Amino acid sequence: MPDRRAMLLCMDPSPSAPAGASADMLRPFSPPEQHIPRLRRALLDWFAVNQRRLPWRVNYTPYEVWVSEVMLQQTQMERGVDYFNRWMARFPDIAALAAADEEAVLRQWEGLGYYSRARHLLAAARKIVAEHGGVFPSDLEAIRALPGVGPYTAGAIASIAFGEKLPCVDANVERVIARVFDVDSPVKQDPAAGVVRRWALRLVPEGRAREHNQAMMELGALICRKKPRCEVCPLAEFCISRHLGIAEQRPVPGKRAVIKPVQAVTGVLRRAGLVFVQKRPPSGVWGNLWEFPGGRVEPGESPEAAVVREFMEETAFAVRVAETFGIIRHGYTTYRLTLHCFGLDLAAAGQTPAAQLTAATECRWVRPADLEALAMPAAHRKLADRLFAGKNQ
Numbered sequence: 194m195p196d197r198r199a200m201l202l203c204m205d206p207s208p209s210a211p212a213g214a215s216a217d218m219l220r221p222f223s224p225p226e227q228h229i230p231r232l233r234r235a236l237l238d239w240f241a242v243n244q245r246r247l248p249w250r251v252n253y254t255p256y257e258v259w260v261s262e263v264m265l266q267q268t269q270m271e272r273g274v275d276y277f278n279r280w281m282a283r284f285p286d287i288a289a290l291a292a293a294d295e296e297a298v299l300r301q302w303e304g305l306g307y308y309s310r311a312r313h314l315l316a317a318a319r320k321i322v323a324e325h326g327g328v329f330p331s332d333l334e335a336i337r338a339l340p341g342v343g344p345y346t347a348g349a350i351a352s353i354a355f356g357e358k359l360p361c362v363d364a365n366v367e368r369v370i371a372r373v374f375d376v377d378s379p380v381k382q383d384p385a386a387g388v389v390r391r392w393a394l395r396l397v398p399e400g401r402a403r404e405h406n407q408a409m410m411e412l413g414a415l416i417c418r419k420k421p422r423c424e425v426c427p428l429a430e431f432c433i434s435r436h437l438g439i440a441e442q443r444p445v446p447g448k449r450a451v452i453k454p455v456q457a458v459t460g461v462l463r464r465a466g467l468v469f470v471q472k473r474p475p476s477g478v479w480g481n482l483w484e485f486p487g488g489r490v491e492p493g494e495s496p497e498a499a500v501v502r503e504f505m506e507e508t509a510f511a512v513r514v515a516e517t518f519g520i521i522r523h524g525y526t527t528y529r530l531t532l533h534c535f536g537l538d539l540a541a542a543g544q545t546p547a548a549q550l551t552a553a554t555e556c557r558w559v560r561p562a563d564l565e566a567l568a569m570p571a572a573h574r575k576l577a578d579r580l581f582a583g584k585n586q
């Protein structure tokens with residue numbers, strides 16, 4: 194195995210190494226290009242043989258690359274492929290997506306979370322139709338100008354769909370670079386974030402951006418995982434942290450997000466075979482999704498009391514608890530939700546009063562079977578399925 198100095202010959206983030214970078218990052222090695230062509234070749238050769246067959250890797254259309262990148266930002270590959278295939282069956286091209294209504298788009302996205310991404314996809318498709326004649330723009334600036342397209346997604350589309358010499362730096366790539374080049378401070382923060390970005394760019398070979406970027410991501414997903422499989426890694430020869438025996442200490446973790454537990458309630462109010470649902474406001478979490486009303490349990494409050502209070506506050510309905518449907522647990526962003534679920538009746542018999550909505554833009558009494566067509570947050574969908582799925586109501 195080569196010694197550390199020999200390995201470090203390829204470490205040269207200059208000329209723009211940031212202030213505060215570690216001594217190793219800044220050491221002036223030369224010639225910096227010595228190992229890079231071999232590293233690129235080893236990576237591309239590995240990818241040619243080991244890449245997974247994925248539906249967006251058949252034609253590499255910008256639309257497919259875009260949708261797949263947005264979907265995969267928060268979900269596992271297997272699940273992402275299922276969602277992608279269903280999405281493409283429903284919205285096979287930009288024109289079909291642009292012509293869809295938001296309800297259908299949110300329903301298709303349901304379960305992936307981060308619903309603003311689905312709304313942005315729709316808005317961007319409409320912009321492409323309105324301003325680019327329905328043809329996905331190839332110019333980086335025009336790609337960045339699309340709603341919801343940040344630097345990562347723009348780089349992914351420009352490089353993977355159009356072959357632009359740009360890097361894609363997702364968490365997999367961060368991990369690979371942090372290990373190969375022994376980046377010794379948290380990669381989400383500068384100076385390390387800048388070092389990773391510059392290495393990512395520098396490694397992209399002329400004319401092979403598509404394969405190279407995907408190979409980096411694939412290596413991170415399949416080989417350079419949290420527990421690295423260095424023994425079968427095509428970059429083992431070049432990897433400084435492996436050479437130093439510290440691969441599992443890279444990347445250096447940053448501050449962990451604190452997961453906050455949330456106790457909440459929701460109630461299924463029924464009347465004459467119909468159930469009450471309301472539509473959340475467009476902004477904020479679960480914007481424009483349909484839900485059973487409810488909210489957080491206040492300190493010292495019982496879940497039963499909370500659901501009665503929430504209904505009064507959100508709809509002005511006086512309700513009483515008729516049934517207990519148990520608990521649904523669901524994690525989203527940095528929250529761990531414990532949702533207490535109830536079946537409710539109106540407290541007073543007689544004519545149903547009109548709802549006075551304070552936390553929604555719209556409400557409906559629907560047949561349970563009609564819930565299937567509404568986009569709902571995942572926990573509410575779980576409840577609806579638990580109560581009504583397969584019961585022909």
Ligand code: SF4
Nearest residue numbers: 417421423426429432
């Ligand atoms: S040698 Fe190990 S640590 Fe280095 S890139 Fe490969 S899998 Fe990751």
